[in-house]
Amino acid sequence: MNEILTTIISKYNYWGFILLMMIGLYAMMVKKNLVKKIIGMNIFQTGIILFYVSIGVKKGATIPIISHGHGKEKHVIHAAEYINPLPHVLMLTAIVVSVATLGVALALAIKVYREYDTLEEDEINKKIRDQAK
Amino acid sequence: MSWQLDLIVLTMVVICGIAAINIRDLLGAGILFGAYSFMMCLLWAVMGAVDVAFTEASVGAGVSTVLFVAAVFRTTRRTKD
Numbered sequence: 001m002n003e004i005l006t007t008i009i010s011k012y013n014y015w016g017f018i019l020l021m022m023i024g025l026y027a028m029m030v031k032k033n034l035v036k037k038i039i040g041m042n043i044f045q046t047g048i049i050l051f052y053v054s055i056g057v058k059k060g061a062t063i064p065i066i067s068h069g070h071g072k073e074k075h076v077i078h079a080a081e082y083i084n085p086l087p088h089v090l091m092l093t094a095i096v097v098s099v100a101t102l103g104v105a106l107a108l109a110i111k112v113y114r115e116y117d118t119l120e121e122d123e124i125n126k127k128i129r130d131q132a133k
Numbered sequence: 134m135s136w137q138l139d140l141i142v143l144t145m146v147v148i149c150g151i152a153a154i155n156i157r158d159l160l161g162a163g164i165l166f167g168a169y170s171f172m173m174c175l176l177w178a179v180m181g182a183v184d185v186a187f188t189e190a191s192v193g194a195g196v197s198t199v200l201f202v203a204a205v206f207r208t209t210r211r212t213k214d
Contacts, residue, residue: 046173091182099197110204
């Protein structure tokens with residue numbers, strides 16, 4: 001019982017990423033405002049990035065920059081002393097993609113506002129239904 | 134990474150995220166999302182991912198906030214939820 005509790009508490013970063021993903025999913029599904037939905041989408045994306053960065057963390061390790069300089073190539077590199085940089089590099093791409101999707105989503109929201117004069121989803125649906133009649 | 138600092142910053146991230154989706158003002162939501170991104174950047178600096186941290190500081194906290202403020206000034210600040 002105590003071991004299970006220790007395992008659950010020591011993985012708090014993963015609970016944090018689950019919490020952030022659920023906050024983002026809630027905002028995308030429940031909130032009626034389009035800008036709130038876009039904020040929820042971004043929170044979801046940063047939650048996933050938090051998960052990937054949490055994978056690379058090692059206890060007692062330093063940032064992934066080799067501590068000795070050039071000209072000392074005979075120096076032995078211990079991989080256990082450095083945090084795994086592969087998830088970081090993958091997530092750099094994800095951050096750039098997230099700002100690109102944010103720009104496109106906000107541009108579409110501005111277009112919707114110019115067409116229907118509101119950002120609320122229910123009012124937009126009502127106006128579309130009124131136009132169809 | 135020291136777990137006390139990590140836990141404090143993670144709590145601040147969750148608080149900023151909940152505040153950003155619950156505030157009834159779109160400009161305030163954009164500003165709080167900038168604060169959320171900056172807290173996320175601090176969290177990654179604590180976790181040792183320095184390259185991700187400064188990309189997030191420039192792109193997430195910088196460019197995203199500017200995009201949100203520009204979009205809110207072109208549309209409306211009013212929101213029902």
